[in-house]
Amino acid sequence: MGKRQNRKIIYLTAAALVLSMGAASGKALAYFTTYASASGSAELHLGFTTTETEETVSDWTKHIRIRNTGDYDCYIRVKVFAGERYQDALQYQDAAGVWTPGEEGYYYCQVPVAPGESTEELQVKIDSMESTEDFNVIVVQECTAVLYDEDGNPYADWTMTADSGEVQE
Secondary structure, X not given: OHHHHHHHHHHHHHHHHHHHHHHHHHHHXXXXXXOOOOOOOOOOOXXXXXXXXXXXXXXXXXXXXXXXXXXXOEEEEEEEEOHHHHHHHOEEEOOOOOEEEOHHHOEEEOOOEOOXXXXXXXXXXXXXXXXXXXXXXXXXXXXXXXXXXXXXXXXXXXXXXXXXXXXXX
16 A cells, blocks of 8 residues: 555656646746737848959950949959969059059959949050960959948958858868
């Protein structure tokens, strides 16, 4: 009989414990079931900033313009490669005065370029050094979306990188 009495006490204690926990969970349940409602609508347009290089060559000079084919204003920078032998002989010319040399050999367009617009022309004079060998002059350009500081002034952040979401091992 003692075992039955102990079982009853254990069951009753467990039931009392469950009931008391259920009564105390009302406040927690109220916390997790609160909600807020909103009305109205706002259109969200996710666009991209993309650019295309437009270049022609005449008289040993490469004429470079970069066209903003994206959805937002952007800043653009250009770097020109001509191989070790010719690299130091490249001469940059900017009649509009918007291109300035900067870090890592890039030339930076100091004015934002609107969608559908192109940069002012950057000319790169190529000194062939009387060489009869074929060689390439390669233009690499990058763009970054225009950002604005707290005063509304535009600036470029060249440290931003795209995240592919893939984990590098």
